[in-house]
Amino acid sequence: MQKISGRRKFILSMARAVGLASMGGLVWYSVLEESSHASLILRPPAALAEEDFLKTCIKCGLCVSACPFDTLKLASLGDKKPIGTPFFDARDIPCYMCEDIPCVPVCPSGALDEKSVTNSEGNLDIDMSKMGVAIVDPYACIAFWGIQCDACYRACPLLDKAIVLEYEKNPRTGKHAYLKPVVVPDVCTGCGLCEHACITEKASIIVLPREVAMGKAGDHYVKGWDEKDQLRVKDAKAQTYTTEISKKSALDGLNDNSLFEDDLLGDGF
Amino acid sequence: MKLKYLLARRVTQVTVLVLYILAHVIGLGVLEGNLSSSLLFGMIPLSDPFAVLQMFVAGSIITFDIALGAAIIAILYGVIGGRMFCSWVCPINMVTDLANWLRRKLGISQVQKRVYMSRSIRYWVIIISLVLSFVMGLTAFELVSPISMLHRGIVFGMGFGFSAVLIIFFFDLLVHENGWCGYVCPLGGFYSVLGKFSLIRVKHNVDNCTECMDCKTVCPEKEVLHMVSKFSATVTMGECTNCARCIEVCNDDALNFSIRKFAEKNNHH
Numbered sequence: 216m217q218k219i220s221g222r223r224k225f226i227l228s229m230a231r232a233v234g235l236a237s238m239g240g241l242v243w244y245s246v247l248e249e250s251s252h253a254s255l256i257l258r259p260p261a262a263l264a265e266e267d268f269l270k271t272c273i274k275c276g277l278c279v280s281a282c283p284f285d286t287l288k289l290a291s292l293g294d295k296k297p298i299g300t301p302f303f304d305a306r307d308i309p310c311y312m313c314e315d316i317p318c319v320p321v322c323p324s325g326a327l328d329e330k331s332v333t334n335s336e337g338n339l340d341i342d343m344s345k346m347g348v349a350i351v352d353p354y355a356c357i358a359f360w361g362i363q364c365d366a367c368y369r370a371c372p373l374l375d376k377a378i379v380l381e382y383e384k385n386p387r388t389g390k391h392a393y394l395k396p397v398v399v400p401d402v403c404t405g406c407g408l409c410e411h412a413c414i415t416e417k418a419s420i421i422v423l424p425r426e427v428a429m430g431k432a433g434d435h436y437v438k439g440w441d442e443k444d445q446l447r448v449k450d451a452k453a454q455t456y457t458t459e460i461s462k463k464s465a466l467d468g469l470n471d472n473s474l475f476e477d478d479l480l481g482d483g484f
Numbered sequence: 485m486k487l488k489y490l491l492a493r494r495v496t497q498v499t500v501l502v503l504y505i506l507a508h509v510i511g512l513g514v515l516e517g518n519l520s521s522s523l524l525f526g527m528i529p530l531s532d533p534f535a536v537l538q539m540f541v542a543g544s545i546i547t548f549d550i551a552l553g554a555a556i557i558a559i560l561y562g563v564i565g566g567r568m569f570c571s572w573v574c575p576i577n578m579v580t581d582l583a584n585w586l587r588r589k590l591g592i593s594q595v596q597k598r599v600y601m602s603r604s605i606r607y608w609v610i611i612i613s614l615v616l617s618f619v620m621g622l623t624a625f626e627l628v629s630p631i632s633m634l635h636r637g638i639v640f641g642m643g644f645g646f647s648a649v650l651i652i653f654f655f656d657l658l659v660h661e662n663g664w665c666g667y668v669c670p671l672g673g674f675y676s677v678l679g680k681f682s683l684i685r686v687k688h689n690v691d692n693c694t695e696c697m698d699c700k701t702v703c704p705e706k707e708v709l710h711m712v713s714k715f716s717a718t719v720t721m722g723e724c725t726n727c728a729r730c731i732e733v734c735n736d737d738a739l740n741f742s743i744r745k746f747a748e749k750n751n752h753h
Binding site (some may be wrong): 232235236239240243244247248250266267269271272273274275276277279280287289290291294295297299300321323324325333405450 | 485505511515517518520521522523529531532535536539540543544545547548549550553586603608609611612613615616617619620621622623624626627632633637639640641642643644645647678698
């Protein structure tokens with residue numbers, strides 16, 4: 216057998232260690248990649264954005280202990296959520312929106328950011344929290360069927376602000392009204408009292424994380440009827456491009472068959 | 485009393501957990517939170533410095549409370565206790581002690597082929613956990629730590645967290661003696677490095693030694709007792725957990741706790 220020099224032995228054993236470490240690291244990476252993202256998780260009030268929350272929360276459970284309603288839980292193996300982080304299930308126990316928000320000031324790591332629920336006078340204001348946003352399933356909600364139910368509307372701590380009732384004539388009977396619950400996303404805190412109160416077998420109004428439930432129109436859409444929104448484009452300048460087609464009038468351009476002559480649409484139909 | 489240190493360790497381990505449970509259940513303000521981060525007497529922050537290191541590497545903004553808490557713990561173990569967390573506080577120690585006691589009673593080491601594992605695996609695990617924390621922007625070890633799953637589980641509810649604890653129990657019982665605490669656990673490795681120069685140390689007096697080697701049988705980190713029966717010296721390796729099992733098992737008063745004296749060097753090797 217070939218004798219291995221000391222230097223070679225050292226290099227080989229180091230390479231082996233690095234190889235093993237990479238192998239272990241990759242396994243670990245894939246476990247974390249799959250277990251650390253739960254997009255449908257509801258966090259305590261004043262929580263940082265999920266990405267920052269995950270790196271900042273030290274998983275001490277002080278917020279959980281501080282919660283007087285046992286709303287908050289620390290995720291353990293089997294909850295299918297990032298292990299050790301606080302969350303709540305609104306259908307089970309919603310956030311009861313304590314005025315003094317006991318769960319937030321106890322957070323030592325800043326994962327629950329007191330500033331985000333402090334108003335301009337320097338007081339804690341739970342109405343500023345954005346734990347999620349409620350959405351309604353108009354097919355399962357019996358109020359949309361024309362049956363009178365305003366359980367969510369009444370349960371909402373921001374009564375007639377976060378959920379409003381939209382009145383509409385019921386054409387089926389001709390003499391009744393629909394009282395449809397509609398969520399105002401800017402006001403809704405995501406406390407989940409509506410989801411908890413919903414009387415349908417499976418809740419027809421549920422709270423989802425805002426990033427999941429809310430769309431985004433994009434900056435390039437401007438509300439022309441909104442003076443404030445118009446200010447965003449007050450310095451914008453129109454840019455005019457001239458192409459072959461735009462040299463003619465629009466009507467000519469459309470009626471002109473020259474476009475088809477280049478066989479742009481295949482066989483020229 | 486023969487097993488006074490064992491008793492003291494169990495009392496400490498259980499007391500810490502009981503204080504956490506009382507804080508969570510009845511709001512007793514002595515020790516709130518868990519071993520990741522807690523509040524002593526409602527005012528002194530304590531934080532796991534390895535968890536904080538991962539948070540820092542992950543890119544989290546470390547708050548003053550967290551930094552202070554980590555500094556207090558780091559100074560406590562770094563200057564005074566050494567790696568005492570592992571044998572005096574960590575609840576996993578009770579699990580692995582049971583597994584290894586059972587292993588000795590059943591004689592599993594006698595029937596089992598020796599599985600080779602390097603003592604330095606834990607230092608590689610530290611490196612991997614920091615690399616993953618940096619790359620993924622989360623606390624890599626905290627999200628999978630069986631230590632956290634156990635203490636968090638005992639205080640806040642276990643879920644399937646006990647399965648992680650069972651894995652460690654069977655790993656130590658069936659795969660490798662002291663396999664988790666002595667080879668794999670990065671937190672143990674972290675405290676080994678941190679506690680390298682701490683004051684409380686085990687000291688060997690070779691004049692009393694009868695070379696029965698009971699201390700090496702019972703020690704979970706046998707390498708630290710390399711001087712036994714050879715020369716008198718203070719245990720200087722950071723891997724020693726100051727568990728005092730060697731002191732208790734020694735019938736000849738050849739091992740005792742001492743305070744490290746930096747003036748007299750023990751350069752016998």
